Amino acid sequence: MPEKSFEVFPRSPKKTYGLMELVKGTSSSVEKEPEDTIFSWPHLFYIEFLVVLGVTALLLFLSLYVQAPLEEEASRDTTPNPMKAPWYFLGLQELLVFFDPWIAGVGIPVLIIIGLMLIPFLDINSKGKGYYTFSERKFAISSYSFGMALWFVFIVIGVWFRGLDWNWYWPWENGHMHKPVVAGLGDLPVMLSRVLGISAFAGNAIADLLMLAYFAIGLIIPAYLFKDFLKKLGLFRYIATMSLFLMMVGIPIKVALRLVFSIKYAIITPWFKI
Amino acid sequence: MSNLWKKISDGFTSSPVYKAIFRHGYDDTPRTRALTTFSNVLYHLHPVKTRRESIKIRYTWCMGGTSLLLFAILTVTGVLLMFYYVPDARRAYNDIKDIMTVVSFGPTFRNVHRLAAHGMVFTVWVHMTRVFLTGAYKPPREFNWIVGVLLLALTLLLSWTGYLLPWDQLALWAITVGTKMAAATPLFGVEGPFGAQLGMRPDNDVKFMLLGGTEVGQNALLRFYVLHCVVLPLLVVVFLAVHFWRVRKDGFSGPL
Amino acid sequence: MNNNGDEQITRRDFFSIVGWGGMAATLGGSAFSFYKFYFPNVLYESQKVFKIGKPSDYPMGLSEKWKKERQIWVVRNEGGLYAMISICRHLGCTPNWFDDKKKFLCPCHGSIYDIAGNVLGGPAPKLLWRAAIKIDPVDGQIIVDFNHRQDPDPISTENGLMVEEASREVEPFFLKV
Numbered sequence: 001m002p003e004k005s006f007e008v009f010p011r012s013p014k015k016t017y018g019l020m021e022l023v024k025g026t027s028s029s030v031e032k033e034p035e036d037t038i039f040s041w042p043h044l045f046y047i048e049f050l051v052v053l054g055v056t057a058l059l060l061f062l063s064l065y066v067q068a069p070l071e072e073e074a075s076r077d078t079t080p081n082p083m084k085a086p087w088y089f090l091g092l093q094e095l096l097v098f099f100d101p102w103i104a105g106v107g108i109p110v111l112i113i114i115g116l117m118l119i120p121f122l123d124i125n126s127k128g129k130g131y132y133t134f135s136e137r138k139f140a141i142s143s144y145s146f147g148m149a150l151w152f153v154f155i156v157i158g159v160w161f162r163g164l165d166w167n168w169y170w171p172w173e174n175g176h177m178h179k180p181v182v183a184g185l186g187d188l189p190v191m192l193s194r195v196l197g198i199s200a201f202a203g204n205a206i207a208d209l210l211m212l213a214y215f216a217i218g219l220i221i222p223a224y225l226f227k228d229f230l231k232k233l234g235l236f237r238y239i240a241t242m243s244l245f246l247m248m249v250g251i252p253i254k255v256a257l258r259l260v261f262s263i264k265y266a267i268i269t270p271w272f273k274i
Numbered sequence: 275m276s277n278l279w280k281k282i283s284d285g286f287t288s289s290p291v292y293k294a295i296f297r298h299g300y301d302d303t304p305r306t307r308a309l310t311t312f313s314n315v316l317y318h319l320h321p322v323k324t325r326r327e328s329i330k331i332r333y334t335w336c337m338g339g340t341s342l343l344l345f346a347i348l349t350v351t352g353v354l355l356m357f358y359y360v361p362d363a364r365r366a367y368n369d370i371k372d373i374m375t376v377v378s379f380g381p382t383f384r385n386v387h388r389l390a391a392h393g394m395v396f397t398v399w400v401h402m403t404r405v406f407l408t409g410a411y412k413p414p415r416e417f418n419w420i421v422g423v424l425l426l427a428l429t430l431l432l433s434w435t436g437y438l439l440p441w442d443q444l445a446l447w448a449i450t451v452g453t454k455m456a457a458a459t460p461l462f463g464v465e466g467p468f469g470a471q472l473g474m475r476p477d478n479d480v481k482f483m484l485l486g487g488t489e490v491g492q493n494a495l496l497r498f499y500v501l502h503c504v505v506l507p508l509l510v511v512v513f514l515a516v517h518f519w520r521v522r523k524d525g526f527s528g529p530l
Numbered sequence: 531m532n533n534n535g536d537e538q539i540t541r542r543d544f545f546s547i548v549g550w551g552g553m554a555a556t557l558g559g560s561a562f563s564f565y566k567f568y569f570p571n572v573l574y575e576s577q578k579v580f581k582i583g584k585p586s587d588y589p590m591g592l593s594e595k596w597k598k599e600r601q602i603w604v605v606r607n608e609g610g611l612y613a614m615i616s617i618c619r620h621l622g623c624t625p626n627w628f629d630d631k632k633k634f635l636c637p638c639h640g641s642i643y644d645i646a647g648n649v650l651g652g653p654a655p656k657l658l659w660r661a662a663i664k665i666d667p668v669d670g671q672i673i674v675d676f677n678h679r680q681d682p683d684p685i686s687t688e689n690g691l692m693v694e695e696a697s698r699e700v701e702p703f704f705l706k707v
Contacts, residue, residue, distance in 0.1 A: 037323035041310040044324045045317065051336055055343055059393070063385035070374060073367045074446035076489075077598035077616075079623040081637030083447045086437060088395045088430065093451075096639050100655050101621055102466045105455025116423045119406070120416035128409040130527045137409065144406050166640035178628070178635075185651050187686045194688075264653075268686065272460075272467035273655065447623060451638060454622040476677070483568045487575055 082166050090158030091151045097166065098255050100273060108251070112147075115244045122241045124233065139229070147248055185264040187273075188257070207267045211274075214253075218246040319518055328526040333408070337401035341429075342514070344394040349507065351387040359439070361499035363492040366441040391433050398429050410527035418520040421513055428510050435502035438495060449490050449498070457481035576600075578676040585611055585665070585672060585707040592627060592645060602661060602674060603627070605645060609699055610706040613674050614647055615659040625658075634658070642690075646698070649684065649691035657684050657693055662702040672705065 071080065085093045095104040127136040134141050163169035167179040188210075193203030219242050223230045230238050254274075257263040265273040286292060287299070298309040308322045327333060358377055359369045373380035402422060405411055411419035438449045457463040461472060462480040469479065476488050486493030539547075582596055582604065588611060593604040601624070602613045618625050623638035633650065634643040642651040647658030662678035665671070680703040684691035698704070 036326055038326050038329075039304070039307040039311075040320045040322060040324045041307045041317070044320060044329050047329055047331070047336070048339060051340060052343055055340055056347070059347065059386050059389055060382070062389050063382050066385060066389060067381070068374075068385050068388040069444065070370055070440055071442040071444050074363075074441045074443060075598070076446070076601060077624060078443075079447050079626075079637045080443050081626065083451070083623055083638045085448050085451065086433060087392070088399075088433070089448075089452075093639070096621065097653050100653070101455050101458035102460055102463070105452075105621075106459045106463075106466070113423060113427055116402075116426075117420045120411040120413070120419050123412070126412065129412045130408060130410070132407055141407065144403075148403065165635045165637055185690065186688055190686050190688070265686070271471075447638070451621040451623065478569065486568070486570050487573050489575060491575055493570060493573075 081164055082162055084158065084162070087155060087159055091154035094154040094158045094162070095251070098258050102272070103274065111244070111247060115248075118240065118244070122233075122237055122244075124237070143245055143248070150248070150252065185258075185262050187265040187268055188263050189265075189268050191261075191263070204268060211267050214250070215243070215246055218242060218249075319522075321522065325526050325528065327528045330528075333528050335400065335404045337397045337404055341394055341397045341401055344390045344397060345510065345514075347390045348387060348394065351383045351390070352503065352507075354383050355387060356503060361439065361495050363441060363495050366439065366495060370440045370442075391436060394429055395433055398426050402426060408527060415520070415524045415527065418517060418524060421517045421520065425510065425513050425517060428506055428513065432502060432506045432510070435498045435506065438490070438498040439502065441495065446490055449494065453481050453484055453490065453494075456484055579673065580676070581666065581669075581671040581673055582613070583672065584670050585705060592629075594627060597624070600674070600676070602676070604672075607645075610704055611663070611672070612699070612704050613661045613663050613672075615661055615676070615679065617659070618654060619649075619656045619658060620652070620654040646695055648693065651690055654691075657682065657691060660698065660703045663705055664702055665705065665707075675702075678702070 084090060092104060092109065095108060098104070099108070123137075123140050125137050125140065127133070128140075160171065161168055163173075163175045164178050169175055169179075189200070189203040189207040191203075192198070192206050193200050196203070196206075198206075219239065222242065223238070233241060254266060257266060267274050297313050298306055300306060310317065311320055311322045312318045355373065358373050358380065360366065370384070373384050405419065405422065434448075434452060438445045454465075457469075457476075457479060458466045459469070459480050460466045461468050462474065463469045464474040464476050464479045464481070466474075476482065482488060484494075484497070485491075486497050580600060582600070582602075588604050588606050590606050593606075596602050596604065597616050601616045603616055604611060604613050616624050618636040618638065618641055620636060620639055620641050623636050625634035625636040625641065625643060627634055632645060634645075635641075636643075636652065636654070640652045641649065641654035643654070643658055644650055647660065649655075649657060659679040659681055662675040662680075663672050666673050680698060682693045682698060684693050
């Protein structure tokens with residue numbers, strides 16, 4: 001708020017339009033030469049015009065060679081094999097192999113959207129604003145890149161490496177031959193109780209504890225190793241950041257559990273399974 | 275000859291009709307350059323003067339503007355396609371077949387519409403990455419980042435709702451799978467955790483609300499059509515307005 | 531509230547409460563009407579109770595005769611007949627039957643079922659549904675009630691999600707014919 005407002009340009013009754021008002025306050029152009037700015041017309045507009053021309057030409061050119069697909073008319077009795085979603089959802093479709101639909105189809109997308117929205121409030125590092133830098137915000141850039149990479153790795157797998165019955169097909173394999181059926185996925189609690197020779201209840205309890213331990217360790221160890229990080233963020237922000245981060249890292253961990261140990265569910269409750 | 279041309283063009287630019295529309299001449303003065311920007315409804319989204327750094331492609335990647343352009347192209351081609359397409363489960367597929375075979379330039383407009391849609395998902399995503407990498411979401415631009423995330427979600431929803439309209443196998447099964455996921459929503463879906471306990475049934479849960487029925491049928495097609503052509507584009511326009519307005523208010527993030 | 535400890539509602543408070551209350555009620559009412567409007571009360575979908583012919587039409591094994599029209603398979607085993615719904619329990623695709631492997635494979639995410647509907651592999655969280663069936667006493671045809679489904683809670687085993695077959699072969703989901 002200006003301490004005291006005064007008229008820089010006394011309003012003339014003949015004028016109908018005032019270009020600007022001056023107010024006291026901080027502004028990004030303080031102590032900067034006015035020559036830092038250039039007229040939008042024509043310097044900005046000609047760039048925009050060229051982009052419009054270029055993109056339109058590219059689209060028209062591509063439209064000659066890339067035909068929009070139209071398959072057979074919708075029919076409920078046969079599902080195309082493999083059934084693939086549009087490419088930008090193939091990452092989620094790939095996750096559906098490893099997670100129940102409520103996690104892969106609802107939980108993870110909602111968490112991604114909420115997580116993205118929270119970024120400005122969790123990342124309070126004031127450095128790295130307005131220029132490209134890695135060294136000044138290592139954690140922020142690496143976790144964003146990790147998430148992005150994960151998203152696009154799953155998309156690439158979905159687009160190029162999934163074939164009949166959603167099995168893995170290398171590009172040089174015959175995509176029209178069905179692969180042998182691989183059955184037999186286990187659940188971690190069941191496996192634990194069998195291997196350790198304990199009751200089903202104890203197996204369940206150990207699996208639940210392992211899950212808790214993952215989050216507990218993930219929260220406590222970095223707090224000890226990077227005391228500054230915790231101090232800067234504050235406890236609440238730290239827990240929110242690390243929980244989101246651990247959930248993101250948990251996704252490839254679950255995928256690995258499935259691929260290496262054939263584990264379908266890591267924890268089982270009467271209401272939901274993860 | 276050139277004299278005659280000059281006479282004609284001068285006569286044109288000094289005519290009352292021209293002056294009523296453009297209101298200023300075209301002499302190369304700072305005043306005219308400023309007037310060009312702020313006396314034009316489209317151009318005045320921009321500031322009269324822009325930071326030298328903020329128009330560098332190597333900083334901006336020009337992805338936000340390209341997204342807007344693709345949205346505009348999608349609107350135009352989408353409206354054109356609407357002239358030949360009826361969201362009736364019995365004829366929707368044949369309408370698309372017609373567009374691809376007997377409508378003049380039908381394949382062109384459908385191909386451009388599809389490519390621009392895929393492109394828009396991509397450019398919005400890259401734009402977000404650019405904004406992240408330059409820290410342009412940091413104060414005072416937190417709110418605009420949130421609006422941007424909403425626009426990303428709306429872009430994906432627009433793409434997804436458009437997927438059902440051709441009513442082919444691809445469409446039906448993508449939407450069957452997508453809405454079955456809605457049925458798995460915790461609390462609100464019949465197959466989600468705690469859904470059945472809360473009294474959700476196939477004919478009253480969130481999937482039923484989305485499809486207007488228990489299966490992907492005529493009601494679902496009409497709902498997705500209305501969402502795709504009216505509701506979601508309107509929402510995008512509203513959020514775009516907020517997005518651009520905030521860009522102007524918060525200023526350019528780059529080097530000063 | 532008055533500062534002098536008097537809990538009396540002033541005229542201003544009263545109108546404020548009535549005004550804001552009325553506003554909230556109006557907004558709530560219109561939100562409810564918006565919400566309710568999305569749920570159709572009359573549906574024009576395909577029939578959910580239908581006849582599929584006589585039990586003698588179905589030999590041993592699996593019949594795909596009604597898959598296209600009605601989304602069910604009819605299975606005859608040693609004990610009798612049941613009608614299994616051809617909707618994958620993962621995300622609603624239609625699994626394909628492979629007679630050589632005696633298994634259902636879902637093309638969407640690779641769920642595997644045996645002929646009884648048990649999950650042998652893949653992401654499916656539950657067993658295939660079986661629909662309620664009974665014999666029409668008049669013409670002897672089987673009547674299927676598509677929306678009345680058997681959905682038992684499976685047990686995790688080493689081979690996948692299982693339910694004891696005997697517990698599924700009960701009325702009204704099984705015909706001992």
